[in-house]
Amino acid sequence: DADVTQTPRNRITKTGKRIMLECSQTKGHDRMYWYRQDPGLGLRLIYYSFDVKDINKGEISDGYSVSRQAQAKFSLSLESAIPNQTALYFCATSDIRGTGVHNEQFFGPGTRLTVL
Amino acid sequence: ELKVEQNPLFLSMQEGKNYTIYCNYSTTSDRLYWYRQDPGKSLESLFVLLSNGAVKQEGRLMASLDTKARLSTLHITAAVHDLSATYFCAGRPEGQNFVFGPGTRLSVLP
Numbered sequence: 608d609a610d611v612t613q614t615p616r617n618r619i620t621k622t623g624k625r626i627m628l629e630c631s632q633t634k635g636h637d638r639m640y641w642y643r644q645d646p647g648l649g650l651r652l653i654y655y656s657f658d659v660k661d662i663n664k665g666e667i668s669d670g671y672s673v674s675r676q677a678q679a680k681f682s683l684s685l686e687s688a689i690p691n692q693t694a695l696y697f698c699a700t701s702d703i704r705g706t707g708v709h710n711e712q713f714f715g716p717g718t719r720l721t722v723l
Numbered sequence: 724e725l726k727v728e729q730n731p732l733f734l735s736m737q738e739g740k741n742y743t744i745y746c747n748y749s750t751t752s753d754r755l756y757w758y759r760q761d762p763g764k765s766l767e768s769l770f771v772l773l774s775n776g777a778v779k780q781e782g783r784l785m786a787s788l789d790t791k792a793r794l795s796t797l798h799i800t801a802a803v804h805d806l807s808a809t810y811f812c813a814g815r816p817e818g819q820n821f822v823f824g825p826g827t828r829l830s831v832l833p
Contacts, residue, residue: 640820647732649811649825650766665820697765711756712813712821714766 610634611715613698619721626685628718630698638701639681640712641665641673643694650697656681688722695719725750725816727824735830739801744810744827746795752814752822755788755795760809760826769810770797802831 611632620626630639637658642650652665654673662673670692674682685692698715726749736742746755757769770779772788772795779786783806785798795812807830813823 647825650823652820655820699766710754710815711768711771712766713768716765717763 613715617719628683630681632700636700636702640699641683642697725822729824744797746812748814756813758811
């Protein structure tokens, strides 16, 4: 089973609709992240959370909100979707506990969102 | 603020050839990461480079880090079609978040 899962994997919606993307992880990591990927722009950070009570904005948080329901769950919402939010969205996790940990990020499979 | 650049952004090469992808970063980053992404897929961790002079190798890929030059390289030896993918480098300054480069899209042609 995948360590980081995302639902839905694909979603087509209309302008103005509210959309929620969900992420769950079984890695036991404290840190979770939401990124969007657009062609030629790499990954840009939307929001991140270092534990259940800690939520922080990334570089492109406008138009998005998040909820950390539990250590293992981190949801991304688009309150009123617009076409330029059409992108591939990735959830990722990382951890800092222990010695010799590389702190690399582990990514979910992605959600392809199209806003018409 | 860390900025990460990669070059080239697109690379088309023939099987059997060697080539290097370059990753330059603007400020101190205590670690440097390389990821691979196949089309429509997620990102897979390839290498984590922890210190100046670090070199890691896996199959036909070798990554190195020069912190003084703020440069990491990903060297491809005797490329094969299966290496076709987009390769990202990322830095993470102490106490800050990951910053990704724009990616290098590699196509290995028969």
